Amino acid sequence: MDSLVAAAETVDPACPPDDASGLGRFRECFVALADTVERALKGKRDVVELALTALFAEGHLLVEDVPGTGKTTLARALAASVGAECRRVQFTPDLLPSDITGVSVFRQGSGTFEFLPGPVFAHIVVADEINRASPKTQSALLEVMEERRVTVDGVPHAVPRPFLVVATQNPVDMSGTYPLPEAQLDRFMMRVSPGYPDHASEVAVAGDAPEVAVAEQLPVIATARHVDEFARFVRGHVRVAEPVVDYAVRIAAATRTSPLVRLGAGPRGSVALVRAARVRAAAAGRAYAVPDDIKALAPAVLTHRLLLTPDAELAEAAASDIVATALADTPAPRPVPEPVPASSGARGGA
Secondary structure: OHHHHHHHHHOOOOOOOOOHHHHHHHHHHHHHHHHHHHHHOOOOHHHHHHHHHHHHOOOOEEEEOOOOOOHHHHHHHHHHHHOOOEEEEEOOOOOOOHHHHEEEEEEOOOOEEEEEEOOOOOOEEEEEOHHHOOHHHHHHHHHHHHHOEEEEOOEEEEOOOOOEEEEEEOOOOOOOOOOOOHHHHOOOOEEEOOOOOOHHHHHHHHOOOOOOOOHHHOOOOOOHHHHHHHHHHHHHHOEOOHHHHHHHHHHHHHHHOOOOEEEOOOHHHHHHHHHHHHHHHHHOOOOEOOHHHHHHHHHHHHHHHOEEOHHHHHOOOOHHHHHHHHHHHOOOOOOOOOOOOOOOOOOOOO
16 A cells, blocks of 8 residues: 555656656556556456556547446546546436536526536546447437537537546346447447456455455545646657558458458557557557557457447357457568667778
8 A cells, every 4th residue: 555655656747758767657657556456356457457558548448247247346446546536427218418418507697508517527437337328328428539528509618638438338138228339339449348356356355355445445546637647648759660550450451351240440440559559568668569569459449349240140250259360360560670780890801
């Protein structure tokens, strides 16, 4: 506990351009956040790191799994450790779009309309069981997830930065639910599935072990300002070479040519893959992304963007297998060796 609080106090978002200490501070913050969130979601380090990658890459996260696997716990722990304004919305069939975005109210005293912002005006918005709301209500998030603003009565209203939507949904018990349309799925940078914990972690949770923390009691590791400044630093100072970008685009394009797919990953998927690769590289202390960053992130970034053919669904094909095939069939760029400086004594013939 004390070490995590100390790490939070030493984090300084004012990173000098091209300064290696900026990467060091980002990595320190990233690791401290991951350690803290993992205290509430035991044994799921990979899922926690993907969630943090989406946060710093300025994307959105869809958490999909069976009940009781920690979907909402992940969102609450992330919000508590970041120390930003968080709003939770329980999606139900009777929820209206204005219940999320806000509404304009006429004030008789002044004779003007006043905008009352909805819960979407927060740094982290937890959309719990998002597929239980009607498509009309789900579509209320389309604009704000992409453009970071809400338009009500023709007037745009910007949401605060950073802005992250963490949506949860249950893939079973589908009665009374509305599947998310492809346009909305495409706006989520990643989809993750925590899955069941390993035996030791489940024993710790079931036994109410002291090391399993309640999400709301987690220490604040970074503020909203920290996250925003670090996101800008990563975006401006972590390089993605053209061959690595080309590799990401070729993987996304490979999903479109599969005979099992009606709709493959579009350009938004390629963009999300490159943005997430920057954050993963910075979390590893590198100022440049490598093909392994693309490989590691492709399943979480691309799988939910694929729409399978009816024959593929009847054959119980999985979108994850199609992404795995695209990764296997797409050759990664070879690393370019650094030039070796010529020796000052290498002049003259034999």
